[in-house]
Amino acid sequence: MITTIIAFIIVFGIIVISHEFGHYYAAKKSGILVREFSVGMGPKLFYFIRNHTTFTLRLLPLGGYVRMAGDADDDEEIKPGTPVSLRLNDDDLVTSINTSNKNSLFQGIPVTVVKTDLENELYVEGYENGDESELKRYSVAHDATIIESDGTEVQIAPVDVQFQSASLPHRMITNVAGVFNNFILTILVFTILAFIQGGVANNSNRVNVTPTDSVARDAGIKNGDRILSVNGVKTTNWNDLATNIQDKAGKKVDLKVQNDKQTKNNFLNP
Structure with missing residues (x-):
């Protein structure tokens, strides 16, 4: 349970930071003052100032925000008598x-x-x-x-660096930059996972066996081997291989495997 909570906080934190950094970067490039970049909500734990922006870490790991000059939530009025x-x-x-x-x-x-x-x-x-x-x-x-x-x-927040003072295109880009950053993050994460998990590339029949691929290893298949055919049916890419293996659960499958030295037949029990 604790591990799950910690994992959730880390993943959620990465998503929040990525999203808010998109707004932050676009605002800075548009000449809009970012007064505060906060990770977390509630009471602050600590902060530091860099490039005219205050970066804060707050107690509750339930989100974050970028506070731009001139935002509706950006109120710095000092009342008379203060x-x-x-x-x-x-x-x-x-x-x-x-x-x-x-x-x-x-x-x-x-x-x-x-x-x-x-x-x-x-x-x-x-x-x-x-x-x-x-x-x-x-x-x-x-x-x-x-x-x-x-x-x-x-x-x-002088008026010349407020959100409203930026041009309309810059304001639009700043508003959507967070979502765009999350889109880029998603692509990056899936790309990394594809390399970590291994498997067969979509446009190739070359295998990348990971330590958990016990079935493939038991059949003598090694990294870089090519699966030329399944039960005599030619395979040139991942789709062909998956289609020919998916209905063979519990059955012995004859694979024609090619490596750098030779071509041989291996038997796989999926």
Whole structure:
């Protein structure tokens, strides 16, 4: 039971990662900011940031998602009255906004938010250190990050890198890229399984015997042998061979086998 569950999680995880990577890759190529690439759902276990995308591993292995800038589910509104900490660079541009109550994340300028615009004008307005006598306005860098309530750090989503700003063809490709990636994965998996499991190629009568093919091995058939005929009936490909053997269960079958050195008759008990 445990083995089955683990196998399911691994297989499902591969399918999810493949699907979401299709969306991720197409979005990146289309100039759409992918704010988060998540494997799993629920509380995060850990994350790292690379190429402006936050990659997270979450507790529940029941799916995943790609969070694109401007998506319907992508909401980063900072409500008035929210206490935040701002990190500024040498040019006095905000490079990170901490909205989490995990104050240990970094030491910044404490501000009580009055108004923000992180899509167009890129600014934060508020009262510094609780001083309501002076409303201050801080300019925000285009590539600034925001630390959300759960402690996950993602990039802000200026309008020029949002999903809606991409061309229609790019948006369409991004939407279908996940399914396309799963299609490619299916072809790849079946190709690998075909090599692993062995057998006879569809357009050939050459045999590839695996360690589990005890019947073929008992009949003296080896890798690379060609099955020329079954009970005197000529076979040139896998379909011919399968057709002539399938109704011979429990009966002795006379196979004419050719290898690199000679042609001989072998008897098979399917």
